[in-house]
Amino acid sequence: MAIRIDNVGIAVRDLEATIAFFTDLGLTVLGRDTVSGDWTDTAVGLDGNHARIAMLETPDGNARLELFEYIHPEAIETAPTLPNEIGMHRVAFAVDDIDEALAIAARHGCFPLRGVAQYQDVYRLTYVRGPSGILVMFAQDLRDG
Numbered sequence: 001m002a003i004r005i006d007n008v009g010i011a012v013r014d015l016e017a018t019i020a021f022f023t024d025l026g027l028t029v030l031g032r033d034t035v036s037g038d039w040t041d042t043a044v045g046l047d048g049n050h051a052r053i054a055m056l057e058t059p060d061g062n063a064r065l066e067l068f069e070y071i072h073p074e075a076i077e078t079a080p081t082l083p084n085e086i087g088m089h090r091v092a093f094a095v096d097d098i099d100e101a102l103a104i105a106a107r108h109g110c111f112p113l114r115g116v117a118q119y120q121d122v123y124r125l126t127y128v129r130g131p132s133g134i135l136v137m138f139a140q141d142l143r144d145g
Contacts, residue, residue, distance in 0.1 A: 007055065007064035008091060010134060013077075015052050015069035018131040021108045022065065025093070025101060027056040030064070034071075048072050058093075065091065080133030083113075090127065090135035098124050098140040105130070105138075118142075 012018040019029060036050035050072040056065045069075070081089065095101040098116060105111065105128050112126040119125065125139040 005063075007066045009066040009068065010091070010132075011075060012067050012069055012132040012134070013075065014131065015054060015067055017108070018067050018134075019054055019056070021105070021110065021131050022056050022067075024104045024107065026059050027065065028059070030055040030057050036072075046073060080129060081135055083127060083135065090137050092137040092139060095138050095140050096144065098126065098138050101138045102126070102128070105136070110136070 010018075023029060032052070032054045034050070034052050036048075040049040040051070041047055051068045051070050053066060053068045056067065057063070081087070083089070093101070102112065102116070108131065110128050110130050112128055114127075116124055116126045121142055123139050123141060125137060128136045128138065130136040
């Protein structure tokens with residue numbers, strides 16, 4: 001059986017703000033829709049499922065994010081995920097310039113949890129709290145050029 005990751009789905013509080021954050025980082029919106037009906041109830045496992053969605057793709061075409069903002073049932077606010085909590089953890093991006101990525105994130109009010117770390121002479125990396133509390137990791141490979 002062949003298997004590959006198709007996308008990572010993230011429920012967000014504000015679809016437009018989250019799209020703006022990720023497109024400023026370089027992702028492209030592949031499509032948008034509003035979905036509801038029996039098929040979505042079955043697929044997602046929620047009665048009356050109704051959501052606005054957007055599919056985004058990285059510039060290399062190798063990864064996709066599906067963002068969804070619930071219209072019904074009402075979205076449930078939760079405390080932002082901490083790095084040591086069990087469950088869905090973070091979205092990680094390899095970037096060629098971590099300082100540029102952080103400048104873009106800052107324009108959206110998103111800043112490192114603690115700062116930028118360096119792992120040996122291999123990586124500079126950081127976690128940023130993105131829109132809707134999403135943990136986003138930026139990693140710059142120092143061996144690339």
